[in-house]
Amino acid sequence: xxxxxxxxxxxxxxxxxxxxxxxxxxxxxxxxxxxxxxxxxxxxxxxxxxxxxxxxxxxxxxxxxxxxxxxxxxxxxxxxxxxxxxxxxxxxxxxxxxxxxxxxxxxxxxxxxxxxxxxxxxxxxxxxxxxxxxxxxxxxxxxxxxxxxxxxxxxxxxxxxxxxxxxxxxxxxxxxxxxxxx
Amino acid sequence: xxxxxxxxxxxxxxxxxxxxxxxxxxxxxxxxxxxxxxxxxxxxxxxxxxxxxxxxxxxxxxxxxxxxxxxxxxxxxxxxxxxxxxxxxxxxxxxxxxxxxxxxxxxxxxxxxxxxxxxxxxxxxxxxxxxxxxxxxxxxxxxxxxxxxxxxxxxxxxxxxxxxxxxxxxxxxxxxxxxxxx
DNA sequence: CATGTCATGTAATCCGTTACATGATTAC
DNA sequence: GTAATCATGTAACGGATTACATGACATG
Numbered sequence: 001x002x003x004x005x006x007x008x009x010x011x012x013x014x015x016x017x018x019x020x021x022x023x024x025x026x027x028x029x030x031x032x033x034x035x036x037x038x039x040x041x042x043x044x045x046x047x048x049x050x051x052x053x054x055x056x057x058x059x060x061x062x063x064x065x066x067x068x069x070x071x072x073x074x075x076x077x078x079x080x081x082x083x084x085x086x087x088x089x090x091x092x093x094x095x096x097x098x099x100x101x102x103x104x105x106x107x108x109x110x111x112x113x114x115x116x117x118x119x120x121x122x123x124x125x126x127x128x129x130x131x132x133x134x135x136x137x138x139x140x141x142x143x144x145x146x147x148x149x150x151x152x153x154x155x156x157x158x159x160x161x162x163x164x165x166x167x168x169x170x171x172x173x174x175x176x177x178x179x180x181x182x
Numbered sequence: 183x184x185x186x187x188x189x190x191x192x193x194x195x196x197x198x199x200x201x202x203x204x205x206x207x208x209x210x211x212x213x214x215x216x217x218x219x220x221x222x223x224x225x226x227x228x229x230x231x232x233x234x235x236x237x238x239x240x241x242x243x244x245x246x247x248x249x250x251x252x253x254x255x256x257x258x259x260x261x262x263x264x265x266x267x268x269x270x271x272x273x274x275x276x277x278x279x280x281x282x283x284x285x286x287x288x289x290x291x292x293x294x295x296x297x298x299x300x301x302x303x304x305x306x307x308x309x310x311x312x313x314x315x316x317x318x319x320x321x322x323x324x325x326x327x328x329x330x331x332x333x334x335x336x337x338x339x340x341x342x343x344x345x346x347x348x349x350x351x352x353x354x355x356x357x358x359x360x361x362x363x364x
Numbered sequence: 365c366a367t368g369t370c371a372t373g374t375a376a377t378c379c380g381t382t383a384c385a386t387g388a389t390t391a392c
Numbered sequence: 393g394t395a396a397t398c399a400t401g402t403a404a405c406g407g408a409t410t411a412c413a414t415g416a417c418a419t420g
C-alpha cells in the first residue's frame with residue numbers, strides 16, 4: 001500500500017486537496033510511484049475513513065482540504081522505519097534481453113543501443129531538472145534531490161551496461177558459427 | 183502483457199510443460215518479472231486459445247507439453263523489435279526517501295545505510311551466481327548472463343548511492359538549525 | 365456566454381497475489 | 393501405505409488503468 005503512504009507523506013508537509021496532491025504527485029513521486037487521478041481520490045477517502053487524515057477545510061467547487069492526523073503521522077513513521085520495502089522490480093525492457101538470442105545479432109545490438117540512448121537521454125533530463133530547481137526550499141524537496149541523484153546514477157549505469165552488452169552480442173553470437181553442436 | 187511474452191520466449195527455446203516453465207521462471211525471469219503458479223497456468227491456456235502455442239504432448243498426471251507455433255514466434259519477434267518497453271519502475275524503497283525528512287536524522291541515516299547493506303548483499307549474491315554457473319550452455323543462458331551483469335551494476339550503483347545519501351543527511355539537516363526561517 | 369481550469373467522483377476491466385482444491389505417480 | 397513430488401486448476405480479493413460523468417467557478 002505505497003500510494004497510501006505516499007499521500008500521507010505529502011500531507012505531512014502541510015494540508016492539501018486531492019487536486020493539489022495530484023499535481024505534486026505527477027511532478028515528483030510519479031517517477032518512482034505513478035498514480036492516476038481516480039486512484040488518488042479513492043485512497044484519500046479510505047485514509048479519511050481510517051482517521052489517518054481529516055477534512056480540515058471545504059472550499060469552492062466541492063474542494064476538500066485534508067490534514068494529516070497524529071495517527072497518520074504515527075503510521076507514516078511506522079512505514080518508514082518498521083516496514084520492509086518490497087524488493088520486486090518489474091522490468092520488461094530487461095525481460096526482453098533474455099530472449100535477444102532469438103533475433104538476428106544485428107537486431108539484438110540495435111535493441112541494446114536503443115536502450116543505451118533512452119537511458120542517456122533520461123540521465124540528461126534528470127540532470128537538467130537538478131540545474132533548474134531551487135533545492136533550498138522545503139525538506140521534502142531536499143530529500144527529493146537524493147531521489148533524483150539515484151535516478152541519475154541508475155540511468156548512467158544502465159546506459160553504460162547497454163553499450164557494453166551490445167558489444168557482447170558479437171562474442172555471444174560467435175560460438176554459433178564454430179564447429180561444435182549448437 | 184509481459185508474462186505472456188516471457189512464456190513465449192521460454193518456449194522458443196524448446197517445448198515444456200507449465201510445471202517445467204514455472205521452475206525455469208523462478209530461477210531466471212523472476213528477477214525481472216515474477217509470476218505465480220496460477221497466473222502462469224492461466225496465461226498458458228490463453229496462449230493456446232490464441233494459437234500462439236499448442237499442446238504437443240500429454241504425459242502422466244495430466245501433464246501438457248506446449249510447443250510454440252510459427253504465429254507465436256512472429257509475435258515474440260514483434261514484441262522484441264516493435265513494442266516500446268514500459269519505462270515505469272515502481273520502487274517503494276525510493277518512495278520512502280522523499281519522506282525521510284519527517285524522521286530524526288539518525289533514523290534517516292539508518293534507513294539509507296540499511297539500503298546500502300541490502301544492495302551490497304544482493305550484488306554479492308549475483309556475483310556468486312555468475313561464478314557458479316556454466317555460461318557456455320544455451321543461448322538463453324548466455325543472454326541471461328547479460329541480465330545478471332545489469333543486476334550487479336544496478337546493485338552496486340544503488341549501494342554507493344545509499345552510502346553517499348546517508349552522508350548527505352547531515353548536510354540536509356544542518357540548515358534547520360541555522361538562523362533563517364525553516 | 366463560452367471556454368478553460370478547478371475539483372471530485374464512479375464503473376469496467378486487467379493483472380497479480382493468496383489460498384484452496386484435486387489428484388496421479390514415484391520412492392522409500 | 394504414506395510421504396514427497398509432479399501437475400493443473402479455480403475463486404476471492406486488491407491495486408492499477410482507462411474511460412466516463414458531473415458540475416462549479418473564473419476569465420475574456
